[in-house]
Amino acid sequence: MKRLLVVLTALLGLALAQTTVRISGWGGTDIAVVNGLLKEVVQPMMDKEGIKVVYEPIEGDYTQWLLNALSAGTAPDLFYVDVFWSEGVFASGKVAPLDDYFTKEEIQAFIPSLVDAFRYKGKLYGIAKDFNTLALEYNKDLFDEAGVPYPDQQDTWTTLEAKLKQVVEKLGDVDGTCLVPDFARFGAFAFATGWKPFDENGRTVLDARFRRAFEWYTGLKKRGVGVLAQDMGQGWTGGCFATENVATAMEGAWIGGFLRDQAPNLPYGTTFMPKDPVSGQRGNFIFTVSWSLYSGSKVKDAAVKVLKALTSPEAQQWVLERGLAIPSRKALANNPYFQRYGKEPELNRVVFQGSLKGNVLPFKFQQYGGEWKQILDDALSSVLLGEKSVDQALADAQEKLDALTGKR
Numbered sequence: 109m110k111r112l113l114v115v116l117t118a119l120l121g122l123a124l125a126q127t128t129v130r131i132s133g134w135g136g137t138d139i140a141v142v143n144g145l146l147k148e149v150v151q152p153m154m155d156k157e158g159i160k161v162v163y164e165p166i167e168g169d170y171t172q173w174l175l176n177a178l179s180a181g182t183a184p185d186l187f188y189v190d191v192f193w194s195e196g197v198f199a200s201g202k203v204a205p206l207d208d209y210f211t212k213e214e215i216q217a218f219i220p221s222l223v224d225a226f227r228y229k230g231k232l233y234g235i236a237k238d239f240n241t242l243a244l245e246y247n248k249d250l251f252d253e254a255g256v257p258y259p260d261q262q263d264t265w266t267t268l269e270a271k272l273k274q275v276v277e278k279l280g281d282v283d284g285t286c287l288v289p290d291f292a293r294f295g296a297f298a299f300a301t302g303w304k305p306f307d308e309n310g311r312t313v314l315d316a317r318f319r320r321a322f323e324w325y326t327g328l329k330k331r332g333v334g335v336l337a338q339d340m341g342q343g344w345t346g347g348c349f350a351t352e353n354v355a356t357a358m359e360g361a362w363i364g365g366f367l368r369d370q371a372p373n374l375p376y377g378t379t380f381m382p383k384d385p386v387s388g389q390r391g392n393f394i395f396t397v398s399w400s401l402y403s404g405s406k407v408k409d410a411a412v413k414v415l416k417a418l419t420s421p422e423a424q425q426w427v428l429e430r431g432l433a434i435p436s437r438k439a440l441a442n443n444p445y446f447q448r449y450g451k452e453p454e455l456n457r458v459v460f461q462g463s464l465k466g467n468v469l470p471f472k473f474q475q476y477g478g479e480w481k482q483i484l485d486d487a488l489s490s491v492l493l494g495e496k497s498v499d500q501a502l503a504d505a506q507e508k509l510d511a512l513t514g515k516r
Contacts, residue, residue, distance in 0.1 A: 127410040128160045130184035131399075131418075132174075135167035141427070149426050150417045159410050178202040183402045185411035186418075189234050191225050191396050191472045198228040199475065204403040205231040209412045218419075219463050222436045225470035226398045234398025235419045238433035240360035241392045241462035242296050243455065244268075244382065248375045250355045254278040258377055259356065264385035265297070265324055272333040275355045284333035285356045286340070286348035287325070289489035291481050292393065292471065293345065293358050297321040299391030299467040300384035306474060312509040314502050320386070323498055326491040336492060350374065360395060361434055361459040364452045378455040380462060390466035396436070434460050476512060483508045 133142060142163055151161055164184055166173050171193060177183040178200060189197055197203055210232070215223055218236060226234035246259050254275040259268055272284030295305075301317035314322075328334030335354065342348045349357035350371040357363065358381070367374055383390045399415050401408065417423060424435035428445050434456060435443075441464075446457035462468070473480040487505040490496040496504070 126158050126160050127407050128162055129154075129186065129407055129411045129414045130162050130164055131186040131414065132164045132166055132184040133188040133397075134170040135165040139165045141430075141433075144430075145418070145423055145426060149420075149423045150414065153417045153420070153422075154414060157410070157413055159413060161414055178402070181404055183404065185402055185405040185407055186399050186415055187402065188237075189226075189398045189400045191394070191398070191470045193477055194226060194234065194398070194472060195228055195475050196477070197400075198233045202403050203233050204401040204405070204408065205233060206235065206401060206412070206415075207232050209401075209408075210235075214416075217438060218436050219438055221394050221463050221468045221470070222396055225394050225396055225472070226400075234400040235415060236396045236436040237399050237419055238424070238427065239394055239396035239436055239463065240362060240434060241394060241459050241468065242293070242358055242360055242381055243378050243458045243462055244380065245349060245357045245359060245363060245376050245378050245455070247349070247352060247355050248377055249352075250275055250279065250282055259379050259382070261380045263379070263382040265382050266385045268382040269328070269331070269333055272355060273331075276333055281353070283335040283348075283354045285328065285335075285358070286337050286342070286345040286354050287329060287334045287492060288337050288343075288345060289485055289492050291484045291488070294321070294325050294484075294488055295469075296358075296381055296391040296393055297325055297384070299393075299469055300381075300387060300389050301391070302387055302389065302467065304469070305480075310474070311513060312480070312506075314506050314509070319498070319502060321384070322488075322491075322502065326488060326498065329492055349376075361456050364455050368452070376451055378451070378458045380458060380465060383466070392462050392466060392468045394463060394468055394470045396470065428456075479512060480509070483512065 146161055146163055154161055174187060222236040222239055226232060226236065244259055251258050256271050256274045259271060276282060276284050298318050298321040301321050303315065303317040305312055307313055329336065337343060337345060337348050340348050340351065345357040346359045346363040346366055348354045350367060352371060352374055381390045381392055399418055401411055401415065405411050421437060421439065424437055424440060427433050428435050428440065428443060441460060446453055446460065483505050487501040490501045491498055
């Protein structure tokens, strides 16, 4: 009896000593992923540390929920931060810098562009849990039928357009590529020229480099190799591609699952975004989400241990093997998964390697976010729809950007 009491007392002591760390992200399909990751990888690691991880997924408007929780002081210890709206959250003082919790070697294990994506005023405020970049997907059947070489990593804007023009001319009833008036796609071409969204003075300057990319992209429709997604009853390039009447698309790894469901027999290949023929560089976006630490957390040390487990090699390997996301650690670049035969492993490999090639910038626009992006989306739309000339569209956009940023 006495031994039983001793055992029960010890177990009770362990339970009382256990530290609870709350983590949150968005709901939907992410819930099953995180629950599986916690059960099979993270919680077993944390059991050894006396830490219990409590997962609180958020349905609905996650961004608004997080802002409210941070303001009210009720935020979880760890939470998702989308790079697109990250700077406003980091500027609030409600997110703890991670520099004192991670060694230089630990930080260097992650892809540099992902580390830079979550730096704000010189400090690191998040560790990327995974990411995406853009790639060029192409319909092998259409290129084969037209007798045209597939797009490849040597292509420039010029050589790719020439291939698309041949496909269109030889087949007659297909389009070369799908166009959207969206900076989330066009911006990669602007970056290829060496253009950056903000100069050293914080101003957006639509200079000659930007104009060159803008004229090429918006001119694809007039030159007969591009079709507007909306003219095909679609809202994105992946939707166009799934019809099998468009030779190429420009999307990230998310297109893989969509095509698996909507066009399972479509034989597609994937290559890198084409290079600017002048700079010789390719451009790309980093689309990513971090795990970040609440500055008001009462269990910061325990929360950091959970954060490291969530982004550990074991956790990222688990996610990668299930085809769920692209890992943020450099060491996984040569993972056997990427070498498997098949269209989805190839897609994921190119998306991963796309983060390491050319001018790669995070999908964020300082504190201006969607308002900044909308100005350029409108400029793209006005030219693609024939409402404005390139000169007028860029002049109007520059005026609006100057007013937004307070720079003249």
